[in-house]
Amino acid sequence: MTPKDYDYLIVGQGLAGTSLALHLLEMGKKVLVIGDSSMPSSTKVAAGIFNPLTGKKLVKTWLADDLFPYAQKFYGDLESRLNCKLIYSTPIFRPFRSIEEQNTYLAQTADPSISPYIAADNRTDLSHYVESRFGGLEVIQAGWVDLPLFLEKSRELLSELDSYMESTFALADLRVEPESVFWKDLSFGTVVFCQGFFGVNNPFFEWLPFAPVKGQILEVATDQVLPGYIVNQGIFMLPVKEHSMRVGATYSWDPLDWEPTDSGTAEINEKLEALIRIPYRITSASAGVRPSVKDRRPLIGIHPDHANVAIFNGLGTKGVTLGPFFARQLAEHLENGKELNPLVNIQRYFSLYFR
Structure with a gap:
C-alpha cells in the first residue's frame, strides 16, 4: 500500500475539529487540519458557558457527571501546554x-x-x-471557557506540529477512493468533516437532520x-x-x-x-x-457507504463540554473500533440515508 502523507484530514478548525485533532495527535497520528480563520464560526461567538443544571425545571445536563470532569482536565492540560488561561470556574x-x-x-x-x-x-x-x-x-x-483564545492558541500549536493549513475548502478538491482520500496533492487515510453550520450543505452528510x-x-x-x-x-x-x-x-x-x-x-x-x-x-x-440537531445530540460517526469519511458535528449549545469528551470517543472509534455512544452515533439516522 502506498504510504499516505497524513492519517487524517480534518476539515474545520472549530471546537470539534480542534478537539479531535488534539486527541488524534496524542495517539501518535499524523493529522492535517484545514481552517479558514476568515470565515465566521459559532465557536468564535459562543460564550463558552458550562452549566450542570439547566432549564426551568432544574434538570441535570446530559452526561454531566462524565462530561464536566473530562472537560476540566482537557482544558486544564491545554492551559499548561499553551501557557494561557482558558477555563474559568465560576x-x-x-x-x-x-x-x-x-x-x-x-x-x-x-x-x-x-x-x-x-x-x-x-x-x-x-x-x-x-x-x-x-x-x-x-x-x-460551572464556569466558562475562553473559546476564541482556545482556537487561536490551538491553531498556533497545530501549526508548530505541521498539522494546520490555512485554506478554503472546496469539495471539488477532494477525491474519496476505497483505500485513500486525496485533497489537492496530498493523500490521507480518512477525512473527518467538522464544519459546524457549513456542514449542512455537505453532500456526504446533508441527509442528516440538522436544525441550526x-x-x-x-x-x-x-x-x-x-x-x-x-x-x-x-x-x-x-x-x-x-x-x-x-x-x-x-x-x-x-x-x-x-x-x-x-x-x-x-x-x-x-x-x-x-x-x-x-x-x-x-x-x-x-x-x-x-450547529444543532433535532434530537439535541451530536452527529458523530462514519459514513454508511464510505469507511474513510466521517463526521463530528452538531455540538449545539453545550459544545464546550461535549466537544472534548466525544472527540476522545471518536478518536478511539476511528483508531480502535471502540463503540460510540448510540445516542450520538449517526447510525441512528441511517434510515434517512437508505430510504
Whole structure:
C-alpha cells in the first residue's frame, strides 16, 4: 500500500475539529487540519458557558457527571501546554422568580444526583446587582471557557506540529477512493468533516437532520466592578472582565446568517433591563449559527457507504463540554473500533440515508 502523507484530514478548525485533532495527535497520528480563520464560526461567538443544571425545571445536563470532569482536565492540560488561561470556574446564580419556585428548587436540591452541583450554604446575596427579591440558587462546578483564545492558541500549536493549513475548502478538491482520500496533492487515510453550520450543505452528510439556530449576544460595560458570578434567568450575564460582560442569547431560525440585528439587541436588552440593578451600556453585538440537531445530540460517526469519511458535528449549545469528551470517543472509534455512544452515533439516522 502506498504510504499516505497524513492519517487524517480534518476539515474545520472549530471546537470539534480542534478537539479531535488534539486527541488524534496524542495517539501518535499524523493529522492535517484545514481552517479558514476568515470565515465566521459559532465557536468564535459562543460564550463558552458550562452549566450542570439547566432549564426551568432544574434538570441535570446530559452526561454531566462524565462530561464536566473530562472537560476540566482537557482544558486544564491545554492551559499548561499553551501557557494561557482558558477555563474559568465560576458559580452560576439563578434568581428565584417566585416563592413557589424557591420552594420547588430547594426541595430538588435534596436529590443526590443534583446536590453535588449546589453550593452547601446557598446564601448568595446579589440583590444589589440583579433582581432577586426571593433569593436564588448557587450552582457550582460551572464556569466558562475562553473559546476564541482556545482556537487561536490551538491553531498556533497545530501549526508548530505541521498539522494546520490555512485554506478554503472546496469539495471539488477532494477525491474519496476505497483505500485513500486525496485533497489537492496530498493523500490521507480518512477525512473527518467538522464544519459546524457549513456542514449542512455537505453532500456526504446533508441527509442528516440538522436544525441550526441563530443566536445573538451583547457586550455590555458597567462602571461598577461585576460580581464573580454568572447570572442565569431567562438570559445569561457572563462577567469576562471587572467592568464588562457578555449577555445573551437569542434563538431564531430565519434568516440563518451571522449578522446581529436590532430586534435581537432589543430582545436581550429588554430582559436585561428587567434583571439588572446597576447602570450599564451596550458596547457591541455579535451573532452566530449554532450547529444543532433535532434530537439535541451530536452527529458523530462514519459514513454508511464510505469507511474513510466521517463526521463530528452538531455540538449545539453545550459544545464546550461535549466537544472534548466525544472527540476522545471518536478518536478511539476511528483508531480502535471502540463503540460510540448510540445516542450520538449517526447510525441512528441511517434510515434517512437508505430510504
